[in-house]
Amino acid sequence: MIMTTSAPSRSPRWPTVLNYSIAVFSAAAAVAVAFSMDPSWGADHTLLFLSVVAFVALAAGPGPAALASVLSFLSVQYPLLSGYPSVPPSGEAIRLGLFVVASVFVVLLSAARKRTSASLQLLLDNQQIMIQKLQQQNDALRLENAERSEATTRAQVAEQEIRQTVDTVPALIARYRPDGFMDFRNKNWREYTGLSQDNLGGRRWGSALHPDDEEMVEREWRNHIATGEPFELEQRLRKADGEYRWHRVRRVPLRGETGEVIKWYAIAFDIDDRKRTEDALRTSEADLAKARYELQLIIDTIPVLVLRHRADGIIDYVNEVGRTYSGLTTTKWTTRTSIITHPDDVPRLEAAWDAALVTGEPFESEVRLRRADGEYRWFVTRRVPLRRNGDVIAWYAATYDIEDRKRTETELIESERRFREAQMELAHASRVVTMGQFTASIAHEVNQPLAALLTNAETALRWFARQPPDLEKAKSSIERVIDDGKRAADIVNRIRDFSRKAPMRKERLEVNGAILEVLGLTRVAMSDHGVSAKTQLSAGLPYVLGDRVQLQQVILNLIMNAIEAMSEVSGGLRELRICTSEADSGSVLVAISDSGPGLPPTGLARIFEAFHTTKASGLGIGLSICRSIVDAHGGRLWATPNQPHGAIFCMMLPIGE
Structure with a gap:
């Protein structure tokens, strides 16, 4: 930075009024001194006033000195001071003339001194200005030298930073002469290729360029060296380990002031992954097009x-x-x-x-x-x-x-309908056959109310035959006749319902009551085979939703199978046990167990199959019908071995809402 300095200021001067005041007061002081002097002393007043003029000339300059001279001259002529008349004698005139000459000389000398002093001061001022200018130029030169030194340092630092940047850029950077031959390569270039400047072999990329790309690169180089235009190429460069990878290389010329190419700069970026991705993408697109074509063929086929x-x-x-x-x-x-x-x-x-x-x-x-x-x-x-x-x-x-499937479904529905009808017919036939086996039990069940009815009727007749007739007792006997008739009719109705053929009719059913009704029909059969029945029926069971006749058929079939199984056992206790309970799954469980010979483990899985039987004279359809009935009610029927011997048949029925 250049420092500017103003010209040195001159020595301060007295103000003009003050200078002339000095002249007046000095002259007045001289007059006062001269007036106070005794004339007998013989003092020369001219010298006194001349001294005043000299003082004023020195102190105030030539102008005030001239004024002091005039005042002194007038004072010298004053009669009071000189003692002479206004017209002095010739001797005094000479002295006065000398005074005037001396005063003029002093004034002139003061003026000359002033001019000389002014010239000297001007010279001093000019010298000071020159010194300041030289100092400023010297400071400017020092500053310029410092700035040049700093600029040189910054340039060196910048060059070092550029070199470091060039070496750290994840790219291969090189510089070429105007003829296209390399004269600089960054660190990444050297490390990537494993080549130094000394082993380029006279080629623009040394041995790093793929042989298949050399002709193309050389051709492009020649063309653009001739035109001086920047250009880009994709070429393969060999790594130090021998692997070739694709690079995108851009070369740009640096031109001088006249427009000539003085350098070429090149930067190469690794695009091998991109090339592989592009190749994979092209392959994928081809595969996708093929897949689309094949998919279209499949869709159209x-x-x-x-x-x-x-x-x-x-x-x-x-x-x-x-x-x-x-x-x-x-x-x-x-x-x-x-x-x-x-x-x-x-x-x-x-x-x-x-x-x-x-x-x-x-x-x-x-x-x-x-x-x-x-x-x-x-x-x-x-x-x-x-x-x-x-x-x-x-x-x-x-x-x-799904036309064929719909037709098959229709046929299946019809087949299922016919199957249900056949199953119903078979279940009805099974019930009829079962009823045939219970003729004695049925007769026994019906005979009891009929015998009681006859007895009560005869008793009523006897009460009517008495003289006089006992109407109250006769009425009581007739009421018992009516009750017995209702009981007999109820038995007949239950047997009729059990044996008739009718579609499934689900209703809320109390399981314990249905079991007791079936036990009544099997009492004679159990007595004939020496079987004792024990029941453990839980009170307050919820109702199930089912067909009473069909469920009683299942219970009857299971009881009769148990009776027949125990009849084959000679000796020992023949006990039939029926238990009911409410299961945790919202169902009612019925378990019928016997003390017969039991079921073979290998036969448990097949006992519910149609036409599979362990009896010499059985058809093997009873248990199959039982399972189909239970399945139709949304329940489950299964068998397990009893301990120590015998079998347990369990029936699970869902609770009906």
């Missing part, structure tokens, strides 16, 4: 109608199978619901489709679609959404023919 819907539900694509089936082009399908849908199915399909479009959830529906020849066939269509960032952008539908 599979016997399924494939449709694509827009996000609003409009159809915008139909595969070849759909077009062939309908005889329509894709453009004629551009509706929310296919125009070939059976009119009766459109409202149901539209409702499901509207709900799916709102919720974005997949849905499935069965509809009839018109074939090109006008025939309607059953199809099941399933539509699923395609999402992007959570938003549905399309729907895909697969619709396949």
Whole structure:
């Protein structure tokens, strides 16, 4: 920075008024002194006034000195001071003339002194200004030298930083002469290629360039050296370990003041991963195109109608199978619901489709679609959404023919209906056969109320035959006759209901009561075979929902099987035990156990199969019918071994609401 210094200020001067005041006061002082002197002293006043003039000349300058001279001259002529008349004698005139001459000389000398002093001061001022200018120039030179030194240091630091930056940039950087030969390479270049400046072998990239790329690179170099234009190339460079990797190299010229190329700079970035990615992408795109082609072939080949819907539900694509089936082009399908849908199915399909479009959830529906020849066939269509960032952008539908399945289902339903009818017939036949086995028990059950009825009727007649008739006792006997008749009728009705053929009729059923009714029918059979029955029926069991006749048939069949099994055991206790309880699963459990020979472990899995029997004269359909009845009630029937011997048959029935 250049320092500026103002010219030195001159020595301070007295103000003009003060200078002239000095002249006046000095002259006055001289007059006062001269006036106070005794004339007898013979003092010369001229010298006194001349001294005043000299003093004023020295102190105030030539102007005030001239004024002091005039005042002194006038004072010298004053008669009071000189003692002479106003016209002095010749001697005094000479002295006065000398005084005037001396005063003029003093004034002139003072003026000359003043001019000389002013010139000297001007010279001093100019010298000071020159010194200051020289000092400023010297300071400027020192500052410039410091700045140059600092700039040199900064340039060196910047060059070092640039070199470090160039060496740390994750790229290969090189500099070339105008003829294209390298004269600088960064650290990464040297480390990557393993080559130094000394082993380039006269080639622009040494032996680092892939042989297959040399001709192309050399050709481009020659062309752009001639034109001086920047250019980019993709070329392979060999690493120090021998591996070649793809690089993208950009070369840019540096031009001089006249526009000539003085250097070339090149920077190479590794793009091998990108090239591999591009190759993989091209391969992937080719594979994707092939997969799309194959997928399109599959979509057009599979016997399924494939449709694509827009996000609003409009159809915008139909595969070849759909077009062939309908005889329509894709453009004629551009509706929310296919125009070939059976009119009766459109409202149901539209409702499901509207709900799916709102919720974005997949849905499935069965509809009839018109074939090109006008025939309607059953199809099941399933539509699923395609999402992007959570938003549905399309729907895909697969619709396949289920006409044969629907026909099979219809046939299966009919077959199941016939099977249920046959099963009902078989169950009825089984009940009739079972009832035939209980003729004695039935007769015994009916005979008891009939015998009591006859006895009470005869008693009533005797009470009527007395004289006079005892009407009260006769009435009591007739009432007992009525009760016995009702009891006999109830037994007959139960036997009739049990033996008649009727469709399943589910009702709320109290299991314990149904079991006791069956035990009443089997009392004679148990007595004939020496079987004792014990019951453990839980009180307050919830009702089950079922057909009384069919469930009693199951219980009767299980009891009769237990009686027959125990009849084969000679000696020992023949005990039938029936237990009921409420299970934790919301069901009622019925367990019927016996002390017979039991079931073979290998036969437990087959005892409920149709026509599988362990009896010499059995058909093997009783337990099969029992299981089918229990299954139809939503229950479960199974068998387990009893301890120490015998078998336990368990029936689980759901509670009825």
